[in-house]
Amino acid sequence: MSTNSGFGDGNTLPLGRSSGTSTVHRGELDRERNVSVRDLRKSFGDATVMNGLTLEFEDNAVTTVLGPSGTGKSVLLKHIVGLLEPDSGRVDVFGKNIWSMNENARAEMRKRFGVLFQDGALFGSMNVFDNVAFPLRKHTEMMEEDVRDVVWNSLREVGLEAAANREPGALSGGMRKRAGFARxxxxxxxxxxxDEPDSGLDPVRTSLLNDLILQVHEQHQGTYILVTHDIETARKVSDYVALVWQGTVIHYGPTAEAFESDDPFVQQFLTGSSAGPLGMD
Ligand SMILES: Nc1ncnc2c1ncn2[C@@H]1O[C@H](COP(=O)(O)OP(=O)(O)OP(=O)(O)O)[C@@H](O)[C@H]1O
Incomplete structure (x- = not known):
């Protein structure tokens, strides 16, 4: 089992989705990252969900978190955004331990996050335009004219201009996700x-959403963290893959490396095989 939740031993690392063409240098990796999780432990009653999980997410890269159902992927995301407090260990965001901040500082920190929930988490009573405008109207002093410019740009980016006046209930699953992404x-x-952007989408819409994620990331950069069960999504969009099992990271590294790994855990998970060390528990 490989347990490299940091990086390999070489001086340079391949970057860039499965094609892996460019490199980042060791010196660049030693700085504080946007998101780092160290020795995270969390139990709910008798059930241990995070069992010493350590993972330093690479900035300006897409990292996919994969793992069997119930293994703690969503719990990990909730810790990163400060919705759950660890029993022990730490979550550092933008160089600060989020549980050494007060609630106001955590709320400020969350403004620097965009979170796309499974169903888009849109307000049912607002049309798409107002849903997308909501964070700007709530969290900024932006003039309404500027809000409108930003929202139209964002809707254009996800291809939803024509649906601006529709309410979420009148959208398809894929459109709801794109609206959530715009917001x-x-x-x-x-x-x-x-969190599982592909859930409930057919393969074509999953593929289109993946293209959109890549396109937007290419343009805006940022630390993207994606939880999915879809191996093809992981292969297509990720620069890095983290494989989580029983509350720890059992493999972390560049995407191509994960897909070429001969580690039996990694192989079994990435091929979806029933034969191998991973069982039902
Ligand atoms: N607030 C909570 N209280 C009690 N148990 C919880 C809570 N949140 C999560 N759990 C438990 O933690 C475990 C991990 O849940 P989590 O949703 O993180 O799994 P997951 O890896 O995202 O699964 P899936 O891939 O099926 O979505 C589950 O057993 C779940 O029941």
């Missing part, structure tokens, strides 16, 4: 987290 982007977040 996650309007505050120009430095960290964007996606």
């Amino acid at each position: 996650a982007l309007v505050m120009q977040p430095e960290v964007v987290m996606f």
